[in-house]
Amino acid sequence: MSDDMDFEEGGTIKKFMFVNRKAPYGTIYALEGLEVVLISAAFDQDVSLAFVDDGVFQLVKGQKTDGIEMKNFSPTYRALEGYDIEKLYVDRESLEARGLSEDDLLVDVQVMSAAEMGDMMAQQDVVISF
Amino acid sequence: MLHIVNKSPFDTGSLASVLRVAKKDGGAVLLIEDGVYAATKNSATEASLKAAGMPVYVLQPDADARGLQSRLMDGVNMVDYGGFVDLVAGHDNVQSWL
Numbered sequence: 613m614s615d616d617m618d619f620e621e622g623g624t625i626k627k628f629m630f631v632n633r634k635a636p637y638g639t640i641y642a643l644e645g646l647e648v649v650l651i652s653a654a655f656d657q658d659v660s661l662a663f664v665d666d667g668v669f670q671l672v673k674g675q676k677t678d679g680i681e682m683k684n685f686s687p688t689y690r691a692l693e694g695y696d697i698e699k700l701y702v703d704r705e706s707l708e709a710r711g712l713s714e715d716d717l718l719v720d721v722q723v724m725s726a727a728e729m730g731d732m733m734a735q736q737d738v739v740i741s742f
Numbered sequence: 743m744l745h746i747v748n749k750s751p752f753d754t755g756s757l758a759s760v761l762r763v764a765k766k767d768g769g770a771v772l773l774i775e776d777g778v779y780a781a782t783k784n785s786a787t788e789a790s791l792k793a794a795g796m797p798v799y800v801l802q803p804d805a806d807a808r809g810l811q812s813r814l815m816d817g818v819n820m821v822d823y824g825g826f827v828d829l830v831a832g833h834d835n836v837q838s839w840l
Contacts, residue, residue, distance in 0.1 A: 633759065634840070664763065733743060733837060741837060741840045
């Protein structure tokens with residue numbers, strides 16, 4: 613996309629970033645955030661997701677929630693591609709601080725430095741935190 | 743980008759993450775609600791705010807409500823609600839950190 617504007621539908625395409633900073637099951641933030649991301653896909657916006665701090669735990673492989681009677685929503689991250697949401701950014705320091713690496717994640721992501729993440733955030737039209 | 747923090751730095755890592763990740767060029771930090779505690783003089787967070795590399799603003803009504811009027815560190819800028827609006831309007835984008 614070379615222009616900011618898309619007149620096809622008479623609407624404007626904005627750069628939306630959803631920043632996930634919380635672990636998946638202790639609070640409802642991660643699940644609610646994912647719901648909003650899926651809704652945003654219906655509006656044909658330029659959507660990206662950032663995973664920082666405990667947010668990186670949302671992407672860890674092998675989540676199994678039978679024992680806590682909560683929905684395991686982690687497979688949904690792999691389905692995002694089908695909604696044309698392919699920009700998943702992960703903060704390297706957050707991964708490393710939690711003993712994780714890219715191999716521990718259930719979906720392809722771009723791992724980046726804090727500075728690169730800050731640049732990505734600064735480029736957005738809208739940033740929403742979960 | 744204007745980074746808004748509304749939680750105490752002694753309770754959550756939001757402010758620490760802002761200071762670690764935020765792009766300093768064009769960046770600013772606005773402390774509101776319990777976020778204002780970060781600007782307390784002689785606090786454990788004073789040094790990190792001084793080293794933020796970007797302007798730090800404190801919402802005065804929230805600081806006043808918490809008795810911080812005379813306990814704020816040097817180098818932070820006080821704003822009222824009108825100033826809050828000016829900050830939002832004066833930056834390209836805004837991020838409210840949870």
